[in-house]
Amino acid sequence: xxxxxxxxxxxxxxxxxxxxxxxxxxxxxxxxxxxxxxxxxxxxxxxxxxxxxxxxxxxxxxxxxxxxxxxxxxxxxxxxxxxxxxxxxxxxxxxxxxxxxxxxxxxxxxxxxxxxxxxxxxxxxxxxxxxxxxxxxxxx
Amino acid sequence: xxxxxxxxxxxxxxxxxxxxxxxxxxxxxxxxxxxxxxxxxxxxxxxxxxxxxxxxxxxxxxxxxxxxxxxxxxxxxxxxxxxxxxxxxxxxxxxxxxxxxxxxxxxxxxxxxxxxxxxxxxxxxxxxxxxxxxxxxxxxxxxxxxxxxxxxxxxxxxxxxxxxxxxxxxxxxxxxxxxxxxxxxxxxxxxxxxxxxxxxxx
Numbered sequence: 001x002x003x004x005x006x007x008x009x010x011x012x013x014x015x016x017x018x019x020x021x022x023x024x025x026x027x028x029x030x031x032x033x034x035x036x037x038x039x040x041x042x043x044x045x046x047x048x049x050x051x052x053x054x055x056x057x058x059x060x061x062x063x064x065x066x067x068x069x070x071x072x073x074x075x076x077x078x079x080x081x082x083x084x085x086x087x088x089x090x091x092x093x094x095x096x097x098x099x100x101x102x103x104x105x106x107x108x109x110x111x112x113x114x115x116x117x118x119x120x121x122x123x124x125x126x127x128x129x130x131x132x133x134x135x136x137x138x139x140x
Numbered sequence: 141x142x143x144x145x146x147x148x149x150x151x152x153x154x155x156x157x158x159x160x161x162x163x164x165x166x167x168x169x170x171x172x173x174x175x176x177x178x179x180x181x182x183x184x185x186x187x188x189x190x191x192x193x194x195x196x197x198x199x200x201x202x203x204x205x206x207x208x209x210x211x212x213x214x215x216x217x218x219x220x221x222x223x224x225x226x227x228x229x230x231x232x233x234x235x236x237x238x239x240x241x242x243x244x245x246x247x248x249x250x251x252x253x254x255x256x257x258x259x260x261x262x263x264x265x266x267x268x269x270x271x272x273x274x275x276x277x278x279x280x281x282x283x284x285x286x287x288x289x290x291x292x293x294x295x296x297x298x299x300x301x302x303x304x305x306x307x308x309x310x311x312x313x314x315x316x317x318x319x320x321x322x323x324x325x326x327x328x329x330x331x332x333x334x335x336x337x338x339x340x341x342x
Contacts, residue, residue, distance in 0.1 A: 002147055009150035016157035019291050019321070027153065034149065037141045082241050083288065093287065097296040101244075101283035108244035108283050 003056040006034055010091035017094075024094040031091040032124055040128035049129065053122050060088050060118045068115065082114070089117045165321055176324035179222055201259060203250055205337045208232035209271025210263050211304060213325045214256030217342060222326035223258050227301040229278050237278045237307075239300045241288070245281040261338040262328055270311045278307035292316070292323050301325050308333075 010031045017024035044052065054061070063085040065071070086093070096110040104112065168175040206212070208231055215224035228236035234250045253259060264271060281303050290297035292305055301323040308315050315331050316323045329336055 005147060006150055009154050012154035013150045013157060015289065016154065016161055018287075018294050018297060019157070019161050021294050021296065027150075030149065033141065034146045037146050041143055041146075079241075086241050086287070093285070094296070097285050106246075107242060108246075108285070110244065110285050111242055 014091045028094040035124050039125045057118045064115050092117050175320050176322045206230045211328050213260040215258035222324045224325035227325040229304045239286045241286050244286050245284045257342045259340045263335045274307040277310045
């Protein structure tokens with residue numbers, strides 16, 4: 001629930017941050033730090049943390065797979081799937097705008113990044129755990 | 141960064157920014173029935189939230205009336221932000237500058253405008269030189285990020301109508317007389333710089 005609260009509130013805050021150009025980038029960076037902090041703070045087992053991670057990004061996972069596998073085409077609202085995926089990833093979107101505008105297979109680079117963002121967030125959420133596994137650190 | 145800070149920072153920032161943006165644009169929300177904020181808010185209350193939907197309508201469309209730099213508007217019934225949900229800048233040679241979430245700012249063929257039930261061809265009454273410069277400006281945004289609710293003055297996010305507004309704004313032509321925070325496609329019809337060449341509406 002904490003991660004959902006953070007994600008949903010960050011969607012609103014980052015979107016409104018776009019009204020003041022530059023603030024959105026700061027908030028996107030802050031979002032990553034907050035996710036990192038959540039993982040660093042919470043002491044769950046591997047299984048618990050994996051489940052939390054999947055449940056937290058379940059909407060993005062569902063939307064990404066629907067678009068990649070073409071399942072969205074079976075509905076009357078196929079265009080809305082990628083639309084909703086982009087809205088879900090609003091907290092990280094500002095970071096894609098500072099990267100070069102490259103086109104790959106007729107699609108802009110940020111389109112592909114939308115599918116990478118969920119694994120990226122998983123990684124950010126798991127890295128503090130790996131950090132704790134380094135020698136000399138207490139393992140719980 | 142403690143636990144309480146992490147859980148409260150974004151709700152607090154979101155609320156604060158919401159109050160700031162609403163406060164700065166209060167007249168658009170309450171007093172101007174032509175503003176996209178006002179239109180969207182009232183559509184939302186009546187249950188319409190998207191770009192609408194419909195069946196392609198048959199019929200001839202006089203695309204030959206268009207000159208490079210003119211504007212195409214397309215729309216569906218039930219669109220939440222006006223009669224038209226989409227806008228494109230005509231580039232000439234059957235090409236239109238548009239923006240979509242999966243293509244970003246991009247060039248698309250003209251003929252997909254046949255699909256819309258509502259369609260308008262809009263002439264921009266400025267010199268050929270200004271139109272050429274607007275097209276050049278518009279082409280420079282190709283590949284940039286699409287975001288459906290992009291604020292129009294932000295230079296890193298675009299939607300279909302904000303690219304047109306910005307391309308002309310850079311030439312000193314303001315195609316949004318409401319000075320709204322977003323530009324709805326409908327606004328390109330009611331403007332002193334334009335003349336509607338053709339309209340098809342359901």
